[in-house]
Amino acid sequence: MTQLDIAFQTISELAQIIKDKKISPLEITHATLDRIKLLDKKLNSYITVMGDEAIKTAQQAEKDIKKGNYKGPLHGVPISLKDLYNTRGIRTTGGSNILADFVPDEDCTVTERLKTAGAIIVGKTNMHEFALGVSNENPHFGPCRNPWDLERIPGGSSGGSAAAVAAGLCAGSMGSDTGGSIRIPAALCGIVGFKPTFGRVSKAGVLPLAWSMDHAGPMTRSVEDAALMLQVIAGWDPKDPSSAKVPVANYRRGLKAGVKGLRLGILKEGFFKGPDSEVNEAFNKTVSLLKNLGAATSKASIPHIEYTPLTLRTITSVESASVHEKWLNTRPNDYGADVRARLEVSRLILASDYLRAQRVRSLIRKEFLEALNKFDALLVPTCPMTALKIGERSVKIGDKVVDVMSAIGPYVPSLNLTGLPALTVPCGFSKAGLPIGLQIISKPFDEGLVLRVGWAYEANTDWHLRRPPIG
Amino acid sequence: MAREEELKINPEDIAKLAEMAGLRVEAARLDALTARYSGFLNELEKLRELDINDQEPAFVFRSEESLP
Numbered sequence: 001m002t003q004l005d006i007a008f009q010t011i012s013e014l015a016q017i018i019k020d021k022k023i024s025p026l027e028i029t030h031a032t033l034d035r036i037k038l039l040d041k042k043l044n045s046y047i048t049v050m051g052d053e054a055i056k057t058a059q060q061a062e063k064d065i066k067k068g069n070y071k072g073p074l075h076g077v078p079i080s081l082k083d084l085y086n087t088r089g090i091r092t093t094g095g096s097n098i099l100a101d102f103v104p105d106e107d108c109t110v111t112e113r114l115k116t117a118g119a120i121i122v123g124k125t126n127m128h129e130f131a132l133g134v135s136n137e138n139p140h141f142g143p144c145r146n147p148w149d150l151e152r153i154p155g156g157s158s159g160g161s162a163a164a165v166a167a168g169l170c171a172g173s174m175g176s177d178t179g180g181s182i183r184i185p186a187a188l189c190g191i192v193g194f195k196p197t198f199g200r201v202s203k204a205g206v207l208p209l210a211w212s213m214d215h216a217g218p219m220t221r222s223v224e225d226a227a228l229m230l231q232v233i234a235g236w237d238p239k240d241p242s243s244a245k246v247p248v249a250n251y252r253r254g255l256k257a258g259v260k261g262l263r264l265g266i267l268k269e270g271f272f273k274g275p276d277s278e279v280n281e282a283f284n285k286t287v288s289l290l291k292n293l294g295a296a297t298s299k300a301s302i303p304h305i306e307y308t309p310l311t312l313r314t315i316t317s318v319e320s321a322s323v324h325e326k327w328l329n330t331r332p333n334d335y336g337a338d339v340r341a342r343l344e345v346s347r348l349i350l351a352s353d354y355l356r357a358q359r360v361r362s363l364i365r366k367e368f369l370e371a372l373n374k375f376d377a378l379l380v381p382t383c384p385m386t387a388l389k390i391g392e393r394s395v396k397i398g399d400k401v402v403d404v405m406s407a408i409g410p411y412v413p414s415l416n417l418t419g420l421p422a423l424t425v426p427c428g429f430s431k432a433g434l435p436i437g438l439q440i441i442s443k444p445f446d447e448g449l450v451l452r453v454g455w456a457y458e459a460n461t462d463w464h465l466r467r468p469p470i471g
Numbered sequence: 472m473a474r475e476e477e478l479k480i481n482p483e484d485i486a487k488l489a490e491m492a493g494l495r496v497e498a499a500r501l502d503a504l505t506a507r508y509s510g511f512l513n514e515l516e517k518l519r520e521l522d523i524n525d526q527e528p529a530f531v532f533r534s535e536e537s538l539p
Binding site for chain 2 (some may be wrong): 343
């Protein structure tokens with residue numbers, strides 16, 4: 001098997017050949033580290049590569065498997081972490097200058113669970129500074145680039161994770177999502193990104209951005225891989241006060257049940273007039289395919305959905321201002337200009353506006369839950385456009401000029417406000433060769449249903465098999 | 472009640488507000504902060520127009536709520 005073959009194996013494929021002892025974790029780790037060395041100068045998807053640690057862990061995995069102590073599908077598989085997951089003895093920067101030398105004493109719960117499952121942590125990925133933005137143009141570690149077009153952004157804030165997975169620089173990665181930060185980069189880089197229900201995955205030891213919006217979740221090259229990673233990281237954690245004591249299903253069991261008989265709601269409010277024609281076309285074809293596979297599709301309505309980006313922005317701004325209060329007072333010049341300006345504005349928002357946004361949030365959540373009484377899942381494009389060029393600061397939509405964050409992310413924040421599980425899967429490519437994503441949403445803690453719809457779509461298309469031209 | 476005209480804020484007002492909030496904003500950055508803050512406040516008008524009298528703020532969702 002060549003380095004390139006290894007690079008694009010899914011986690012489930014790697015798991016099978018590792019289990020069958022056709023390849024060793026050490027060979028896979030070496031191939032991954034070699035590929036990072038070869039390509040990451042162009043991509044800049046990693047902030048820290050954990051070469052020595054990864055080889056040491058892979059050697060141990062090899063010994064364990066030889067002895068018959070196979071731990072499961074992540075054993076010996078190269079995984080990366082967005083650089084806001086605490087890793088014992090390895091710096092965790094949050095993509096910032098402020099934490100450039102921060103070396104945690106402990107692993108966060110997700111890191112711990114991945115290590116226990118035998119995953120090989122190969123490195124910490126690039127991200128928008130403190131996760132506060134969607135372009136991943138990081139002023140301290142340099143911009144991460146989209147493997148489908150190096151002149152374009154990968155999206156963010158988990159852009160390094162998305163770029164690394166898409167380019168075969170790891171088999172899966174952990175991202176975080178406060179207003180679309182897993183789903184946006186996953187869609188723009190042509191991979192699968194899963195934001196589970198709020199409380200499903202522990203955030204203990206993960207650098208916060210906004211406590212009531214933050215979610216941790218996997219980014220992978222297939223839906224099955226997202227299920228495999230979620231299986232390992234999901235479940236209650238006493239260290240995280242927002243963690244939910246809800247039983248974890250076997251996500252692989254119902255994965256291939258198909259969509260026949262499922263009721264799928266298509267979100268097409270007036271608000272959604274933004275998608276460019278290629279995104280719209282890809283989305284309409286996706287809906288037709290799911291209908292042909294036996295799902296019943298009809299229009300769904302969330303009357304106040306147009307208020308979701310502003311509501312999210314208000315709440316996230318205030319919470320992030322609180323998270324950053326001390327550093328903004330003591331080290332303002334250590335922030336990048338854009339993030340500093342965002343946090344300063346956030347400090348000046350009135351408490352009454354924050355509470356108003358929290359009340360609008362209740363309203364929007366009720367509307368989503370009502371819609372999900374009528375439908376098993378809801379569908380909407382993940383982003384209304386494909387990846388923008390690095391350096392673009394605003395986009396013209398109709399007769400309005402809007403900032404990049406508002407332009408790329410109008411369809412994702414409602415799921416942070418409501419805490420509902422949302423998955424993005426590749427559903428097409430533009431004529432310029434840039435990926436387009438489909439977002440699937442369902443009821444609280446019904447991750448299995450979301451994965452089931454995603455798998456059914458993926459199994460009948462080949463978008464996820466395309467490889468970026470980077471090499 | 473929503474404002475009919477765009478809210479205009481002076482940099483001097485922002486300087487005072489920032490000081491009260493404990494922020495150090497250099498004079499050279501004041502205009503940019505004022506523009507950004509004014510833009511956001513004007514956007515917030517959209518939320519102020521909504522009738523949310525019967526809504527309580529969402530803080531924490533009960534995990535048993537609406538289980539599948």
